[in-house]
Amino acid sequence: MHIDFKNYGLFRLSTKPQKSAKKFGKFHVISTIFGGLLITYLILALLFLLLPNNLEHNMLIIFLSFGFVWAIISFWLSLCITKLEITLKILTLLAVCLVAILYFYES
């Protein structure tokens, strides 16, 4: 039996041809906003572990940078053209941040 893999999974995300990037789909909007928020939380948690001050002063720096970091990450994600690209970017950053947080959390 022949299965056309092009209709399933990641293949379908990647191979959908894009003629113009003028429209934002639902997937793009949701993953730009909420994926950006998730990554922002992870980056800020990592920043909290890396900063040298005590708890309150670290929190103050994170407090000031939250909106800016979220906007930058969302902007970077919004420039992606295909769904595969945006998924890969979110997953890669998630993995990197999680590994780094686990590495620095114990020490």
Added chain:
Amino acid sequence: MANPKTLLKQRLFKGHEFIGILTSFFLYISIFFGIFAIFLPYIQIWEKPSLYFAQKDIATIHYEKMLNPILKEQNQSNSKLELTLVGFRNQPYLTISRPFSKSYHFNPNTFEKITLENSNLANFLNEMHYAKPLGKIALTLYGLISTAIIFVIIGGLVMVMLYRFGKHSKNRRRFLSKWHRNIFIWLSPPFFLFILSAAVMGASFSGLSPISYFATKGEQKEVGAIIGKILFPRDEIIKKTNINTKMLPINALIKKAQLINPHINYEKATLMHWGDKSARIILEGYNPYKPFLNGITNKPKVTLKGNNGALISHIKVEDRKYTILLFEAVYFLHLLFGVDIFSRVVVALMMIACGVGLVFSIMLYLSKRVKIFKSIPTYHWLEKLSIFVVVGIFLATASLFLTQWLLPFSLEDRLIWQQGIFYNVWIATLAYSFYEISSKKAIKRLFTLSGACFILSALLHQGSVGLHLKILDVHLVDIALFILGILLLYLGYKINKKDLHV
């Protein structure tokens, strides 16, 4: 698949346009009321005729005449008094307040208690700036909107760096695009600082609870509780000795503090255990020689002993940690606490320019959407909505200023009448802008009417209070309102001649 460079360009433009038009009306309303909020210290004197007296120098006032009656009735357990001095946010009166009880306002010239009029105009304008009438959700909503505007600013700056502009064929669109770009390129640093602090104030408190949960290992979810400890450190607790001693007069203590640090404008004095041997006075204020570093939570402080005026501690602007100074730098331009009239005018002019740039961008968006059918422009709902927001807001605010002097101060529920008229006029402009088929006609009428209302409110105020040569601030507000009215009348006059299609 199309060329990746074209796709990137399309993404950048559409993202900027889509999020920009979603947030622009909220941003416009916020900027509009924010400009009034910049002049809040002046408007809040202007609205209350009982405050029309000259400001006295804080070192020459006899505080004891006003303080002693309050000290007598104060019970022993609660021995902390706060004096908000003359000149704090331009106020000409002295406020004496105790924790958990009513505060008193005094006229330092006659030493009599003032009863303030039932009027809340300046504060209401300030509350409209962050949509407080909408309730608790408003602050979070405005925080999210300002985060989205940071997105738009970054997108705009990247676009300006990557591409060359100015190739539109149509004359009007080129003008709008050019000035929208020019204004926001030059004003992007202060504008960005404004929006960044707005995002911090709105979104960070509610949005950061996961991080604070993570950082405290599940103990504290509120960010405000964590950073409040370092932003507002508690005063050290001193023991009462229960030995009555004669205190130095407060104006002598203020003079002493002015000698210790002559750069500070003292705004607040806190009296601890006044009349006791352990009494001390904490004087704090704003240092105008170090802007962006103090004023909001970092206030230079001088602590003196009450009985002999000996110096206990002296905290300067630079004594706090760099994170606090960073916090001050982000918040300073937005809050402008303790800043003089000249800087306020400069900031207000910058924000007016930003508002004009914003209106140009809305007009640019609409001019791209307009469809001309046999040389007749068609009816577009967004066009009518933008007339309601951009132009109707002038008429609503003008009605607010006009009713301030039309309604008598003795009227019952005066604030509800005034604010109800404001909301109703604003909604009426929505109905009118959708009713009138010709947009230009609607704009012309609304501008003319609101200009007349502003001029009338200034004249009414002048007629009702007369000339006070010693208090120029009150008349400056009148002059500003008059100029605004003339400007609006001129705009309304000009619209018919020039082809300005919104």
